[in-house]
Amino acid sequence: MSESDVVTPGTRIGSVDTHISGRGTYTRDGRICASVVGRVVTKDVPNQDKKIIEVESKQETTVPQIGSIVLATVVKTTTQFAKVDITCVEGKALETTFMGMIRQQDVRATEIDKVVIYESFRPGDVVRAVVISLGDSKSYYLSTARNELGVVFGTSMAGQTLVPVSWKEMECPKTHLRELRKVAKTI
Amino acid sequence: MYAPQIKSVRPLQQSDKPSKFIGDDGKRIDGRSLDEFRSVFMRTGMVKQAKGSAYIELNNTKVICSAYGPRQTNNEFSDKGMLNCDFKIASFASKQRRKKTRDEDKEFSIYMRDALEISVNLDKFPKSVVDVYALVLEDDGSALAAAIMCGSLALADAGIELYDLVGACSAIKVDSHIVIDPSSTEQKYGVGAITCAHMSNLNEITQLTEAGDVEYSTMVEFVNMCVDGCRKMSDKMRQTLATEHLK
Numbered sequence: 066m067s068e069s070d071v072v073t074p075g076t077r078i079g080s081v082d083t084h085i086s087g088r089g090t091y092t093r094d095g096r097i098c099a100s101v102v103g104r105v106v107t108k109d110v111p112n113q114d115k116k117i118i119e120v121e122s123k124q125e126t127t128v129p130q131i132g133s134i135v136l137a138t139v140v141k142t143t144t145q146f147a148k149v150d151i152t153c154v155e156g157k158a159l160e161t162t163f164m165g166m167i168r169q170q171d172v173r174a175t176e177i178d179k180v181v182i183y184e185s186f187r188p189g190d191v192v193r194a195v196v197i198s199l200g201d202s203k204s205y206y207l208s209t210a211r212n213e214l215g216v217v218f219g220t221s222m223a224g225q226t227l228v229p230v231s232w233k234e235m236e237c238p239k240t241h242l243r244e245l246r247k248v249a250k251t252i
Numbered sequence: 253m254y255a256p257q258i259k260s261v262r263p264l265q266q267s268d269k270p271s272k273f274i275g276d277d278g279k280r281i282d283g284r285s286l287d288e289f290r291s292v293f294m295r296t297g298m299v300k301q302a303k304g305s306a307y308i309e310l311n312n313t314k315v316i317c318s319a320y321g322p323r324q325t326n327n328e329f330s331d332k333g334m335l336n337c338d339f340k341i342a343s344f345a346s347k348q349r350r351k352k353t354r355d356e357d358k359e360f361s362i363y364m365r366d367a368l369e370i371s372v373n374l375d376k377f378p379k380s381v382v383d384v385y386a387l388v389l390e391d392d393g394s395a396l397a398a399a400i401m402c403g404s405l406a407l408a409d410a411g412i413e414l415y416d417l418v419g420a421c422s423a424i425k426v427d428s429h430i431v432i433d434p435s436s437t438e439q440k441y442g443v444g445a446i447t448c449a450h451m452s453n454l455n456e457i458t459q460l461t462e463a464g465d466v467e468y469s470t471m472v473e474f475v476n477m478c479v480d481g482c483r484k485m486s487d488k489m490r491q492t493l494a495t496e497h498l499k
Contacts, residue, residue, distance in 0.1 A: 074414035078452070098415070124411030199329070
């Protein structure tokens with residue numbers, strides 16, 4: 066690989082007539098240009114003539130976006146919502162955390178009016194959630210209203226790692242005390 | 253008899269103004285032609301703590317720049333991201349020691365943000381902010397132009413999505429000739445000056461500042477010379493980024 070294979074922001078790499086703009090590119094006036102420093106990669110799309118054109122860079126900017134699956138640590142719970150710190154987006158760790166909020170109506174899909182936040186999350190739990198909205202000026206709005214979403218890691222009163230027993234209960238391996246959580250179905 | 257005791261005197265300050273800025277052979281004091289840059293050196297990725305960083309030398313003008321983010325803001329909600337620039341000249345940068353804060357720094361921070369903001373794809377990081385910090389280690393003229401280029405390189409190094417790289421160039425009028433990339437002596441005694449930031453692939457001027465006495469008739473010549481200079485610098489920036497990418 067030589068220097069001529071590396072494209073820089075603004076370099077024209079294709080046209081919308083022949084390619085589909087992918088990651089690390091942008092389109093302007095029908096031209097596809099690179100927006101990051103890196104190598105050009107084309108990928109086939111099934112049932113389509115056009116190929117996706119992408120630029121592979123060393124560094125990526127990751128911010129939570131609508132629909133992305135995130136990992137977040139619960140910071141604080143109230144009767145209305147749980148405040149969380151988003152630490153991971155789509156499996157990529159963030160440098161700085163973003164604030165998120167899981168509101169009462171977004172905890173589970175059924176019986177949403179009977180949700181008790183404190184019986185779903187506790188401060189310190191690690192939660193897997195989906196971003197449903199960019200939210201207000203401070204926090205992203207997250208939801209755990211799916212089977213595979215909810216608490217993935219938590220510690221019991223005795224300080225042990227909780228073991229899930231059902232979709233709403235976790236057990237302490239030391240005291241065998243059951244604690245209530247909105248448990249994520251990981252398997 | 254009373255004799256006044258003199259403990260110290262101020263040294264005699266000689267003016268460093270040369271008699272001629274452009275010699276008979278059409279060369280400048282440092283031997284450059286009118287549209288010639290000083291020796292340029294660029295590097296990226298030396299500040300390990302930052303997401304992206306860059307260093308530029310225009311002979312004796314030395315600027316270091318680092319980019320951080322995107323990070324969360326406490327500002328009002330906005331669909332677009334924001335760019336925050338901070339331009340600083342070190343107190344030891346010029347021959348005369350500088351005072352701690354000067355309005356010039358704030359002014360130049362705004363110029364720098366204006367120059368770079370347009371080149372950044374702000375839709376990619378809604379309600380977040382990217383910080384760019386530029387520090388002028390030594391100021392021998394054209395510090396703002398160097399800082400703008402350095403900022404653009406740092407953003408590219410940080411993997412922030414950009415529409416294009418921003419090249420920047422200063423021009424100044426000395427002895428009724430327009431010269432680009434002025435040194436500090438030329439900058440001190442020049443008449444009118446402009447600094448221009450330009451995206452070469454999109455062919456758009458992102459920022460243009462003018463200081464001093466620039467006549468309308470010469471403005472076009474000023475801008476054309478600067479844009480040519482910006483193009484040369486953009487090519488150099490691309491080359492630098494490509495070389496650094498392969499390391």
